[in-house]
Amino acid sequence: MIDRRAPEELSDDALAALSGADATRPLSLYLHVPFCATRCGYCDFNTYTAGELGSSSSPQSWMEGVRAELDHASSLLDSGRPVSTIFVGGGTPSLLGGDGLADLLGAVRHSFTLAPGAEVTTESNPESTSPEFFTTLREAGFTRISLGMQSAATHVLRVLERTHTPGRALDAAREAAAAGFEHLNLDLIYGTPGERDEDLDASLDAVLSVPVDHVSAYALIVEDGTRFARKVRRGEVPMPDDDVLAARYEMIDARLTAAGMSWYEVSNWARADSVGMPIPDSVCRHNEAYWRSDDWWGIGPGAHSHVNGVRWWNQKHPATYSASLAAGSLPIGGSEILSDDDRHTEAVMLRLRMRDGLAAAELSVDERGRADDAVAKGLLVSDGERYVLTDAGRLLADGITRDILVD
Template structure:
């Protein structure tokens, strides 16, 4: 126990602490609530990925989509029993891993499992990530009829040699065809993911990738700088000198190119790495909930949750996860009660990344003084009583946050 009385248990308790349960009981039922469902399966492992995913060879006979689904159903029931039954789910996000490996019927069954335990709010946003290679027109038709409202496709690049460096197993054109198929099935909300700064990528490669994205009916684009994560195959290649570390100056220039081209096409940044058409329903409401520190329950192996200042996370391995639930225990690997300082730090870190900015009222006098230094340096502006990153400030967002929090 910390000296502030908060409980931090990083072992594997079979239940949430009494502190956590008390916090659950004090939840405002009108506070936005979402569900994240983690599908841990992948056909192959991309060299840069450090997500909690497993190929069939890595799992062997220890786990299967069937045992995972049984665990998910049990966790959904447990979550619903611990929260106010009248509290509707406003957003659902199915991520991974590769959710599309479940097929259209499998993802429909997953959404049915959500409905069996929870009530979806009218107009709920329901998103699934998909690998272009495991989709088809029939797949998208099935998702649309099941009640999904939003599709996020992993494209990463239109350059074959860039995909090769990333160890992605799809062809550049397949992501574009998948987007068209999803639109033909009736999906109005489509996202394509890009990764920029991959060693060997040129300015022309990224420009071609952006042009390709804009050639299909997407209303949302997410673009992330390549990060070398410890423990990945890509990190080992960098360490051995087989590929260079991404260059910070190159990453900054590529980001400026992305922002300029997407803005010219009518997509507006609403978070540092995300752009959407101006319609309100084009933004990803589920991700906005993360950045606002709303409540969500993460279902599945390794999934993280946040409910009324309580953060907890699940056991990572699918077999351990399912076995815990089959034995009547929550699959909790750890939990933490956030202090007031924790909540404040996260609010500064996350709100400042959003276009709406960080309300001036959220900072104390010393922090406002440091934020005003960033204003003088051209990194922030004050708009509608909030500190908002300038174009240059977005390139240095992490540093701006550190300076404000000192």
């Protein structure tokens, strides 16, 4: 049974679970930067432009809140527990500049110890980067850059309301590589209304022309409450077509595989070794922490956390978030304690999306029977110990999960 609590409160059981978390389990930190220069029409993330915030919040008050929340997290989790991965997301973290992001990583180091070989990633908008920006990040200790490219087609970027020019993402990737970053990701969005096969081909040509070792590709999803959703409702743009999305996914997978990359999660590809397996150093270990249900603490407005079966989420508005921390309280917006059934459902949903697949031992007898039905349909393969999505199954991963879990 999920135990839902009032805002700004964690139950005694939840606090006990946090302090009793296994110190040998990997720990990750996500840091949310809620600021954007403009809001993209398809985006439903917890972000704010300067005009939306007005005088109610600032990067300075946000940073003070972040430092306070890091100290709270360190105290509750035991500051001796090392951090294996850090991911700075948003929003647009690169709006903080190289020095601002270096200060953010310094705040983490003040409260936590980084594990040897820790992965430290930041998202960056190509338009707010420069050679000096990447040099500063590399010297500060960042190990990985994720750039939001989305498409190489100007008209596709226009529909998405992205402000960068197509070539800027490629220049930024080269600048990051020149600064010493060996691990670079480019994000693509496919299935945007008006996108043609040749547009996607051109985007993939562009991605493969620069020294990236990781690509994330996501189907455009129409999220309620966004400008894009309102345009769809008014008939100004069509809803993305499922058949087109499936065909585009197959195009992406074929091109990236032929170029020496390999999928390790349904929407993510990494550089592969000589036998076609993803190279561990090129895989995003932070994202793997989510899919394995490891422990992570989300720092910042609206950030979500999961530690030892407790999940909670922060208050969304930066001003409210900072005010709670200034008053000495955690900025909790809500929480839940996951039951065994909840954990099982999440394990099936998340692990089945990964190339390693799902252990048969995780499933009940009835669930294994339904998984075997998917094997018979060519959607899963099994060696008796694990179930893994086939190429066809990757297109239907969510439906396969629902079919396995249904009572």
